[in-house]
Amino acid sequence: MASVFIVEDEAIVAGDIKEAVTSLGYTVSGMAKTGEAALEKIALAPPDLVLMDIHLAGSMDGIETAGAVHEKYQIPVIYLTAYADTALLERARVTQPYGYIIKPYDERELHSAIEMALYKHRMERSLHESMETTLLVINMTQDFLYLIGADGKFLLVNDAFAQYTGMGRDELTGTSAYDLVGRNLLTPRMACWQLAPRTERHLAFEEQFNHRWYDVDIYPVYTGRGIVGKYAVSIRNITAKKQAEEQAKSNAGYLRALIEEASEVMVMLNNDGTFAQESP
Structure with a gap:
C-alpha cells in the first residue's frame, strides 16, 4: 500500500489525519510540524505522497515546502487548508499540486483525493518514461526523424535533425516546418506541405535537394474521426x-x-x- 507523509503543525489535527489515513489502508511514513523538518525526513525516506497544510509555523510555509518537494523529489502533494484567498491559491498553483482538501473533510473525500493523486502521478511517470525511451531510440540513428502537427509545427525532433538545422531540440519544438523550407533546409514535401494522404498509411519518395539525395518516408497519423492530426517523418541521406x-x-x-x-x-x-x- 502507498506511503503518505503528513505535514501539519497542529498536533491534534495531525493525529486525526494520521488515523484517517491509516484506516484507509495507507502507511504513514512520517510526520512533521514545519517545512524544514519535513524536507529533512522526506530526504531520508521519500513517501509516495505528501499531505501538506498550506499554513505552517516556521520560516517555510506549506507552499514553499511543497515547491521544494516537487523540485527535488517529484513526489505528489495534496494541500490541506481551512481557507485560502485568491493570491494564496495562485502561489499554490505554481507548485503543481495534485489536489486540495478543505478542512474539515470526510474520509471519502480524503480517500478519493489520495487515489486520484497517486493514479495521476503513476500515469505521468509512465508517460515520462515512455517519452525518455522514445527519445533514446530516435536519437540512436543519424536519419532525420520528426513529428509535425497538422498545423505544420514540429512536435518532436531527434538530435540528428536538430544538428542539421543548427538549432536545439527544444528550440525547434513548436516552430513551423515551413520556416526551414524558407531557409532551404527542407523541401515543401519534406515539410508535409499540401499533402493529401486521404486513406494512405505511408508515403514514400526520393528527393534530390541541395546536391544530395534523400529517401523520405511519411506516415500520416489519423484521429478517431479519420482526419490527419500529425505526420511522422523519416529522412535518410542516400547520396552515397x-x-x-x-x-x-x-x-x-x-x-x-x-x-x-x-x-x-x-x-x-x-x-x-x-x-x-x-x-x-
Whole structure:
C-alpha cells in the first residue's frame, strides 16, 4: 500500500489525519510540524505522497515546502487548508499540486483525493518514461526523424535533425516546418506541405535537394474521426548510395564499350555465370 507523509503543525489535527489515513489502508511514513523538518525526513525516506497544510509555523510555509518537494523529489502533494484567498491559491498553483482538501473533510473525500493523486502521478511517470525511451531510440540513428502537427509545427525532433538545422531540440519544438523550407533546409514535401494522404498509411519518395539525395518516408497519423492530426517523418541521406549506383552504371558502360571495340573475343559474365555482354 502507498506511503503518505503528513505535514501539519497542529498536533491534534495531525493525529486525526494520521488515523484517517491509516484506516484507509495507507502507511504513514512520517510526520512533521514545519517545512524544514519535513524536507529533512522526506530526504531520508521519500513517501509516495505528501499531505501538506498550506499554513505552517516556521520560516517555510506549506507552499514553499511543497515547491521544494516537487523540485527535488517529484513526489505528489495534496494541500490541506481551512481557507485560502485568491493570491494564496495562485502561489499554490505554481507548485503543481495534485489536489486540495478543505478542512474539515470526510474520509471519502480524503480517500478519493489520495487515489486520484497517486493514479495521476503513476500515469505521468509512465508517460515520462515512455517519452525518455522514445527519445533514446530516435536519437540512436543519424536519419532525420520528426513529428509535425497538422498545423505544420514540429512536435518532436531527434538530435540528428536538430544538428542539421543548427538549432536545439527544444528550440525547434513548436516552430513551423515551413520556416526551414524558407531557409532551404527542407523541401515543401519534406515539410508535409499540401499533402493529401486521404486513406494512405505511408508515403514514400526520393528527393534530390541541395546536391544530395534523400529517401523520405511519411506516415500520416489519423484521429478517431479519420482526419490527419500529425505526420511522422523519416529522412535518410542516400547520396552515397546514388553515387555508387551511378558509378556502377558508368563502369558497366565503360566495359561494354571496351568489349564492343575489342578485336579479340571478350565476354562479360553475370555473377551466375551467364553472359552479360560479348564482343561482336
